[in-house]
Amino acid sequence: xxxxxxxxERVNTSRAARSQQEMPRLSAEEKDDLVHRYHxxxxxxxxxxxxxxxxxxxxxxxxxxxxxxxxxxxPADFPALKPAHQVDILIIGGGGAGATAALTAxxxxxxxxxxxxxxxxxxxxxxxxxxxxxxxxxxxxxxxHFVDSLKGGHMANDxxxxxxxxxxxxxxxxxxxxLGVMFDREDDGNLSLRAGGGSSLPRLLRCKDYTGxxxxxxxxxxxxxxxxxxxxxxxxxxxxxxxxxxxxxxxxKDLDNDRRIVVQAKTxxxxxxxxxxxxxxxxxxxxxxxxxxxxxxxxxxxxASLTLQDTxxxxxxxxxxxxxxxxLLVTEAxxxxxxxxxxAKGERFxxxxxxxxxVASAVIRECLEGRGIQTxxxxxxxxxxxxxxxxxxxxxxxxxxxxxxxRQFSRYDIDIRKEPVLVYPTLHYQNGGIQIxxxxxxxxxxxxxxxxxxxxxxxxNRLMGNSLLDIIVYGxxxxxxxxxxxxxxxxxxxxxxxxxxxxxxxxxxxxxxxVVSPMLFPDYVKKQ
Amino acid sequence: xxxxxxxxxxxxxxxxGVCGACPISIRLPNQMAPKTALACQxxxxxxxxxxxxxxxxxxxxxAPLPAETPNQNTLFQYYPETRRCVACGACTSxxxxxxxxxxxxxxxxxxxxxxxxxxxxxxxxxxxxxxxxDVKVRPHRVGxxxxxxxxxxxxxxxxxxxxxxxxxxxGHYKEQWAxxxxxxxx
Numbered sequence: 001x002x003x004x005x006x007x008x009e010r011v012n013t014s015r016a017a018r019s020q021q022e023m024p025r026l027s028a029e030e031k032d033d034l035v036h037r038y039h040x041x042x043x044x045x046x047x048x049x050x051x052x053x054x055x056x057x058x059x060x061x062x063x064x065x066x067x068x069x070x071x072x073x074x075p076a077d078f079p080a081l082k083p084a085h086q087v088d089i090l091i092i093g094g095g096g097a098g099a100t101a102a103l104t105a106x107x108x109x110x111x112x113x114x115x116x117x118x119x120x121x122x123x124x125x126x127x128x129x130x131x132x133x134x135x136x137x138x139x140x141x142x143x144x145h146f147v148d149s150l151k152g153g154h155m156a157n158d159x160x161x162x163x164x165x166x167x168x169x170x171x172x173x174x175x176x177x178x179l180g181v182m183f184d185r186e187d188d189g190n191l192s193l194r195a196g197g198g199s200s201l202p203r204l205l206r207c208k209d210y211t212g213x214x215x216x217x218x219x220x221x222x223x224x225x226x227x228x229x230x231x232x233x234x235x236x237x238x239x240x241x242x243x244x245x246x247x248x249x250x251x252x253k254d255l256d257n258d259r260r261i262v263v264q265a266k267t268x269x270x271x272x273x274x275x276x277x278x279x280x281x282x283x284x285x286x287x288x289x290x291x292x293x294x295x296x297x298x299x300x301x302x303x304a305s306l307t308l309q310d311t312x313x314x315x316x317x318x319x320x321x322x323x324x325x326x327x328l329l330v331t332e333a334x335x336x337x338x339x340x341x342x343x344a345k346g347e348r349f350x351x352x353x354x355x356x357x358x359v360a361s362a363v364i365r366e367c368l369e370g371r372g373i374q375t376x377x378x379x380x381x382x383x384x385x386x387x388x389x390x391x392x393x394x395x396x397x398x399x400x401x402x403x404x405x406x407r408q409f410s411r412y413d414i415d416i417r418k419e420p421v422l423v424y425p426t427l428h429y430q431n432g433g434i435q436i437x438x439x440x441x442x443x444x445x446x447x448x449x450x451x452x453x454x455x456x457x458x459x460x461n462r463l464m465g466n467s468l469l470d471i472i473v474y475g476x477x478x479x480x481x482x483x484x485x486x487x488x489x490x491x492x493x494x495x496x497x498x499x500x501x502x503x504x505x506x507x508x509x510x511x512x513x514x515v516v517s518p519m520l521f522p523d524y525v526k527k528q
Numbered sequence: 529x530x531x532x533x534x535x536x537x538x539x540x541x542x543x544x545g546v547c548g549a550c551p552i553s554i555r556l557p558n559q560m561a562p563k564t565a566l567a568c569q570x571x572x573x574x575x576x577x578x579x580x581x582x583x584x585x586x587x588x589x590x591a592p593l594p595a596e597t598p599n600q601n602t603l604f605q606y607y608p609e610t611r612r613c614v615a616c617g618a619c620t621s622x623x624x625x626x627x628x629x630x631x632x633x634x635x636x637x638x639x640x641x642x643x644x645x646x647x648x649x650x651x652x653x654x655x656x657x658x659x660x661x662d663v664k665v666r667p668h669r670v671g672x673x674x675x676x677x678x679x680x681x682x683x684x685x686x687x688x689x690x691x692x693x694x695x696x697x698x699g700h701y702k703e704q705w706a707x708x709x710x711x712x713x714x
Contacts, residue, residue, distance in 0.1 A: 119583070121653075122541040122549060136689050142696065143704050159709060167701075170692045177686065180593060180676025182645065189684020210649060213546045217653060217672055218679075224588050233537070255537060288542040324571055328544050403650060407625075408545055411569050521537075524530040 003344075007373050010346030011383050011420045018340060019391055023351040031358045038361035038368070040425075041311050041460070046281050052509035053502070054305040054443070063278040064309065067297045069506065070517035072499055074238045074251060074260075081240065081494040083249065083264035087113045088486035089479075090250055090263050092236045092295070093271035095123025096212070096468070097451025099219035100475025101269045101482070106226045108483035113263060114228055115252050117235035117272075117290045117520065121220040124273055124287055124452065125471060128212025129331035129404065131204030132472075133465035134169035136191055140201045142166040149466060152198040152355045153431075153459020156308065160438050161457045165466070165473050172472045173205060181218050182207055195336045196464035198355035204465045209331050209404045215468060234261060235294060235520055239268065239302040239447070243497030247302065247447035253520075264494055266486035267446045269478045270295045271471075274430045274452040275312070277522040283427040284327030286318055294518030295453040299434050301502045304444035307455040308432025313462055316359035317341075318426020320381035322412045327426045330384055332356070332464045334402060338392040342383040342420070343371035349382075357461040360425040373422055381422035390417055429467065431458050440478035446485060446492075450478040539580045545569040548652030551624055554578040564656055566624045584655025586666045591673050598677040600639040607670050611637055612663040619657035619667050625650045629657045629667045636670055644671060645678040 026034065036042050048065040050058055060068070089105050091098050094116030105112050116122070135145040145166040150157050173191070177183065183205045184192040193202040207214035223230070233255040240249040240262070247268050252261040272295030276287025285291070300306060317332070319325040335341070335352040341359070343349050343366045350362035363382050366372055372380035386405075390397050398406060398417050409416050433455030440448045451471040458466060529536050541549030545566055555562035557575035567580065591606040604610060610633060619629035632647040648671030658666040695701070 118541060119547075119549060122547050124542075126547050127542050127544050134689075136686075136692055138688060138691075141704075142701060143708060146708065163705065163709065167696055170689055170696060173689060174686075174693060177682075177689075178680055180679035182649075182675055182679035185682065185684070185686070187684075189682060189686055190688045191686050208649060210546070213652070214649075214675075217651075218676060220653075221588075221672055221676065225590050225592055227590070286544070288544070288547065289540045322571075404546070407650070408569065411545075412571070525535050526531050526533050 004373055007344045007346065008420060011342050011385055014346050015385065015388055015391065018348065019388060023348055025351050026354055026358060031354065034361045035357050038364045039357050040281050040314055043281065047310065051511055052505040053300055054303060055309065060309045061280045063280045064275065064293060066513065066515045067293060067517040067519055068300045069511050070297060070515040072238055072301060073516050074496065074499065078496060081262050083262045083494065085113050085263045086491065087111050088266050089269060089482045090115065090265035091269045091271065092250065093273060094120040094230065095271060095273055095451065096125030096215055096219060097471035097475040098271035099223050100472050101271060101450055101479035102223055102228050103226065104476045104479025105483045106228060108480060110483040110486055112228060115231045115234045115236060119232050120223065120230050121216050122288060122290060123216065124291060125212045126216040127288060128468050129209040129329060130196065130333040131194060131206030131211050131465045132468035133196065133203045133463065134173045134205055134469065135166060135203055136170060137193055137201060140203060144200060145203060148199050149463050152461055152463040154461060155459065157459035158456035164438060165457055165469060168473045169469055172476065176215065176472065179218050179222055181214055184208065194333060195353065197332055197353045197359065198463045209333060209402045212468060236298060237518060239298050240494045240496065241302055241498045242492040243495045246445040246492055248492035249494055264491050266489045266491060267448060267482040269448045269450060269482050270299065270453055271450045271475065272453045276427045280312055280427055283314060284318060285427040286315055286327055286329040289521065292519040292522060294520060296434065297517035299442065302444055302498045304442040304447060305435045306433065307435040308460065311431040311460045312427060313356055313429035313431055314360045314425035315428035316356055316363055316425050317384055317423040319421065320379040320424045321375040321422045323377040326379065328408065329426065330423050331405060334386055334389060334405065337389045337397065339389050340385045342385060344373045345371060355461055363425055367424065375422060379424060381424040383420040384423045385420045386416040387418055429462055431460055431462055439481035440474050441481060448478040448482045450474040539567065543568045546652055548654035551581045551654045551656055552578050553581055564622050564624050581656065584653065586655050586658035586669065588669065593676060593680050597681050600636065600641065602677060603636060603670065603673060606673065607666060609664050610670050613637060613665055614663060616662060618660040622656045622660050624654060624656065625652060627651060632671060633665060633667050636674055641674050642678055645675040648672065648675055
């Protein structure tokens with residue numbers, strides 16, 4: 001028997017004894033200490049100081065700093081800016097936030113154009129598994145939701161943004177239901193609620209472990225029903241400004257025809273999502289192929305400020321074996337349902353429903369201190385004992401509630417109903433992002449931001465289920481605010497003045513790297 | 529493909545088996561006929577033959593939700609060809625998600641909309657089922673529309689949710705918020 005098999009056997013044989021074991025919760029001090037010692041956000045050598053731009057002097061990870069300080073793909077002698085499209089609102093990004101913004105803006109009567117890098121719906125939204133937090137139960141309240149999220153975010157959340165998030169949760173849930181989203185229900189028709197890490201009460205609405213897919217399928221269908229004009233395979237490569245602090249449009253790149261498309265817009269909504277594919281600090285990621293933080297670099301160049309750009313979420317349980325699944329999520333809902341985390345000795349080492357930053361830190365600690373399990377490909381991980389879920393909740397629970405998880409592992413002949421699997425933190429979410437006000441507007445006038453690209457709502461650590469809520473609440477807010485603004489505005493002049501300023505600052509700061517941003521796609525092509 | 533030194537753009541999406549961007553046809557050396565699968569969920573093997581299949585090209589009907597409680601006629605109004613199903617089973621055999629597509633089309637024909645909705649929970653909208661249908665049924669679109677009908681017209685209301693929305697609307701939490709925001713600022 002190999003070391004892995006011996007360790008796995010320990011997990012299997014200790015299951016019955018463990019099922020009743022109580023794991024102590026971490027005190028605030030213990031959690032703080034754990035996170036400071038092991039969380040990747042506190043690894044000093046991973047960070048660089050931004051040398052120029054709106055957040056000059058502040059820190060972020062090297063991978064992002066390189067892009068923020070990168071050169072634009074738009075040359076200084078770009079031909080005259082003649083718009084191919086003139087719209088009230090240009091929506092950049094075709095995920096959950098972009099689609100919600102589009103539906104809201106369309107309902108408000110705005111003329112909109114949506115541009116997205118891959119296809120409409122290709123996004124992190126579609127991959128979300130666990131659910132959406134909404135304070136629904138009689139014991140619960142928006143106040144409790146607020147306090148839980150604030151604690152989870154290390155008190156760094158923007159209070160105004162967070163209040164709006166939790167308070168508008170119930171009404172956006174109703175909006176989604178009216179669009180035909182099938183959240184799981186109890187027999188009496190009430191929404192079925194589940195617990196998430198860091199939440200004091202069960203508050204997760206979900207659709208089995210396909211919550212994001214369910215939301216995105218419906219939102220996409222609605223966008224198509226509304227006949228929104230969508231340009232697919234057309235990422236934004238540069239924003240346009242009037243040279244006086246307002247956004248007036250954008251330059252898109254038509255990937256299939258290698259053309260540039262100039263769009264003049266009264267307002268722009270940026271919903272470009274996250275950064276997982278930057279593989280910060282070498283981590284694998286749970287994110288989709290296009291999650292390269294494009295919105296951050298173009299916005300930074302145009303002069304808008306970022307906030308909390310130094311903090312990222314590493315989801316505690318990304319698969320590490322089989323190698324083909326590395327980085328893919330094992331949903332937190334599995335831990336909510338009772339699955340244990342175990343080290344090589346088959347021992348639990350953390351209460352599994354601490355906030356994600358704490359659980360991730362504990363997993364990293366186990367592996368660093370020699371209590372991890374090494375995979376054949378050389379990765380390290382700890383066990384997540386999913387068969388326990390069936391033992392606690394009854395045979396068939398996994399099958400009923402986690403069909404996606406079962407399907408994904410079964411493709412590699414692993415039956416999660418029978419054996420534990422190996423996991424390690426995976427780069428999951430950008431906690432910070434572009435700074436926005438209560439209506440979703442950035443510090444660059446007429447540029448609105450919604451979803452993961454924005455920052456502030458989640459502080460330094462997002463709670464499970466608050467992201468699906470974020471994209472809907474702030475997608476709607478941005479859509480409404482941008483429509484209102486557009487109705488009261490004229491088209492502004494199109495210029496690349498901000499780019500001249502950026503290039504001047506860049507050279508004065510002595511930056512001369514040949515990095516071009518936005519990155520658009522990670523480069524996985526093997527060089528022959 | 530990346531390993532072979534080939535860049536990919538179309539046919540790549542979530543890389544996690546849910547977006548439906550990457551359906552392929554693959555035949556392993558020991559198999560008679562090729563099978564369909566999602567590329568990102570498939571291990572390659574020495575000697576395998578593989579081709580990426582084109583994306584969903586089936587027509588999307590503009591199908592809004594009705595005002596009244598739906599039945600199968602609501603569905604047929606937009607997807608009338610559903611009734612033409614000849615039960616050949618091609619859709620079921622091509623589905624990379626292993627959904628019994630044909631069974632659910634038959635259920636939709638017979639007005640068992642809830643059953644159809646349930647079966648399509650795993651659907652990633654790749655559209656292969658529609659591409660192979662001889663009589664031009666669009667099962668994935670039927671499935672999604674049916675899910676939306678069922679989702680929007682639940683028999684029992686989510687009363688707790690309704691109550692919470694009313695509470696918030698009536699200013700029930702106003703004082704607690706005032707105290708909390710004050711505290712949070714200091």
